[in-house]
Amino acid sequence: MELDRASRELESNRSQLSARSNEIGKLIGKKIGGGCDPKGEEIAQLKNEGNEIKIKLSKLEPQEKALKAKIEALLLELPNLPDDSTPLGKSEDDNVEIKRWGDEYIPDNQNILPHWEIGEKLGILDFKRAVKVAQSRFVNLVGAGAALERALISFMLDTQIDAGYTEVMPPVLINSDSLQGTSQLPKFAEDSFKCSNDDLWLTPTAEVPITNLYRDEILEDTELPIRHCAYTPCFRREAGSAGRDTRGLIRLHQFNKVELVKVVVPETSEAEHQTLVENAEAILRALKLPYRILELCTGDIGFGAAKCYDLEVWLPSAGMYREISSCSNCRDFQARRADIRFKQAGKKGTQYVHTLNGSGLAVGRTMAAILENYQQPDGTIKVPDVLQPYLKREVL
């Protein structure tokens, strides 16, 4: 706050000086244009005054700049303010479960194999060779595994396109400005992969390239709401998660995701958030995968979100629900960083948009859920009805 006050003072000071400086520049121009001797007394005097102002300005400008940079850096470190309705809490233990669906689909088979075991048995998941080619926490999908992944992606996209989203296929290598725009930078640099020779990063989520499509733009209110869905691979270093979920598809460095992103006017963002969650839920329901919805508490909510719902799918082998989608309303937080505004017809000035994003869904985790929930006693996997047209088979 103090910094801000100082900065404003400097700014008004500087602005007055540059006004006078502009004036002098113009005056000299006029006099010379009007036939005045460029080397004469009058001009020399003006030049002098101009020089003095210049000296003052040269002192003020760096001060102002340094201050603004300092403020900027401080602000970039600040997380979004949670919405008033976001439950208070310290950790994920304080998240509030608000819905449970599909209990009747929870398999009672006691002999369910974890998805990585069944996957390797069926020859559709190959972790070993993926490690050779890359590192641990990578997977190679083989045959029906690759086809299932592709079917899921197509099914998810088709469903969301029907729900009114426009598909995009953005770059997955993105620059630092983009990561800053959606608030992955500066705080989470350690969590992303960076190219060593270029200012490019592997995108950790399609939220970044999609939201940044509109960075530094002033949209017409008639263009809003913008609703995009996209399939992209996502890349995360998973720094700090050593030892957690080291087996299977749950926590990989590279995974596929279908993402939903909305750019909306502030008045509708709450309602758009609700439908975003419903759109993500629709996939789980269509696949008949049991899930629950948590409303994240203040202690667990992400850096950029004001309000966030997590969808968690039932994983029988673990005997627990695991996150499969996270649906956030960032309000104007990202819009301010990325400078995404809109103009209302007939109204003066501009306003910040609200941005929302959610997974619809994480594809690898969906595959894991299917491999476990759809296991049959004979060790085969029944293909969910809605995927059969894509896979052209009923059993894996």
Place this chain on the structure above:
RNA sequence: GGAGAGGUGGCCGAGUGGUCGAAGGCGCAGCACUGGAAAUGCUGUAACGGGGUGACCCGUUCGAGGGUUCGAAUCCCUCCCUCUCCGCCA
């Protein structure tokens, strides 16, 4: 990656140190003409930020950032992007 040419308002395009935020055209808006329209004529028309009820006023912006200068769209440096040719390549 190499060589060259560029990046100016909603669009095209002029402008190589000074009354330039920027000629001209297109587009758009208003008015006139018309029964109505087209054509034509006249007038107006950049954005963003800040201030004022308002007419307006101030600041910033000619790809971005720095420099030279009293003064930069114009000169110098760095970077980004686009186009042409060559090279390389899925």
